[in-house]
Amino acid sequence: MGGKSEVPLLDKNGKRIDGRDLEELRPVKMEVGVLKKADGSAYVEWGGNKVIAAVYGPREVLPKHLANPYKAVLKYRYNMAPFSVDDRKRPGPDRRSIEISKISREALERVVMLEYFPNTMIDVFVEILQADAGTRCAALTAASLALADAGIPMRDVVAACAAGKIDGKVVLDLKKEEDNYGEADMPIAISPRTGEIVLFQMDGLMTKDEYMKALRLAVEGARKINEIQKETLKDKYKITNLSGGDNNE
Ligand code: CDP
Numbered sequence: 001m002g003g004k005s006e007v008p009l010l011d012k013n014g015k016r017i018d019g020r021d022l023e024e025l026r027p028v029k030m031e032v033g034v035l036k037k038a039d040g041s042a043y044v045e046w047g048g049n050k051v052i053a054a055v056y057g058p059r060e061v062l063p064k065h066l067a068n069p070y071k072a073v074l075k076y077r078y079n080m081a082p083f084s085v086d087d088r089k090r091p092g093p094d095r096r097s098i099e100i101s102k103i104s105r106e107a108l109e110r111v112v113m114l115e116y117f118p119n120t121m122i123d124v125f126v127e128i129l130q131a132d133a134g135t136r137c138a139a140l141t142a143a144s145l146a147l148a149d150a151g152i153p154m155r156d157v158v159a160a161c162a163a164g165k166i167d168g169k170v171v172l173d174l175k176k177e178e179d180n181y182g183e184a185d186m187p188i189a190i191s192p193r194t195g196e197i198v199l200f201q202m203d204g205l206m207t208k209d210e211y212m213k214a215l216r217l218a219v220e221g222a223r224k225i226n227e228i229q230k231e232t233l234k235d236k237y238k239i240t241n242l243s244g245g246d247n248n249e
Contacts, residue, residue, distance in 0.1 A: 040150025048132025
């Protein structure tokens with residue numbers, strides 16, 4: 001992220017390096033219930049990102065002294081696999097993953113009904129298997145699906161998306177080269193029902209008008225992501241036999 005890039009990110013027709021229009025999302029695929037042992041799980045492919053989320057709980061708080069008699073403790077671990085990026089990533093937590101875990105947990109604390117489960121812990125793990133920018137958004141989107149899959153009561157399903165600026169233009173959903181060589185990147189997450197912004201970050205520079213446009217784009221992007229989340233959950237949990245009669249499938 002820095003000044004105007006030496007590498008052209010838009011072609012003469014205004015198309016992006018992967019052929020997308022300025023306001024176009026990368027292809028997104030979602031699935032829930034992908035892990036047997038977890039209480040809830042989800043897999044999200046978002047452009048070149050591949051992310052898996054697992055939820056355990058509400059369960060016993062460990063270490064015990066962290067227990068809160070008024071509400072559940074929510075934990076969130078964002079982790080990048082060593083093979084998820086071009087250069088091998090050193091395994092284990094680093095400043096970046098600790099920051100992403102913190103802001104993602106805070107986003108989910110706005111919607112998860114923690115007050116229903118005092119003296120318990122809800123663990124959310126997200127593993128980035130393949131990274132191509134926007135992994136914190138893909139991770140939070142997957143985590144929210146996994147929480148829903150675990151049947152944990154929530155006010156809403158959090159959806160995330162980034163917008164930013166490349167070659168002087170405001171664009172939706174930056175990929176790696178656009179994030180690296182572009183001028184700004186602004187990941188956000190929303191609670192779609194209320195419209196509340198539950199995560200907001202920005203890297204780089206934009207004018208006020210560009211910022212307003214990027215915010216609108218990112219919120220619209222997150223709403224599209226939320227539609228896919230809802231379809232994914234509906235598909236998984238749809239009742240195929242309402243008659244209650246014989247079903248020999
Ligand atoms: O992934 P996200 O956009 O949320 O976070 P970022 O810190 O802006 O990182 C952007 C991208 O840089 C990641 O998605 C990875 O593709 C890449 N990256 C990397 O190659 N090695 C790292 N240690 C961290 C990030």
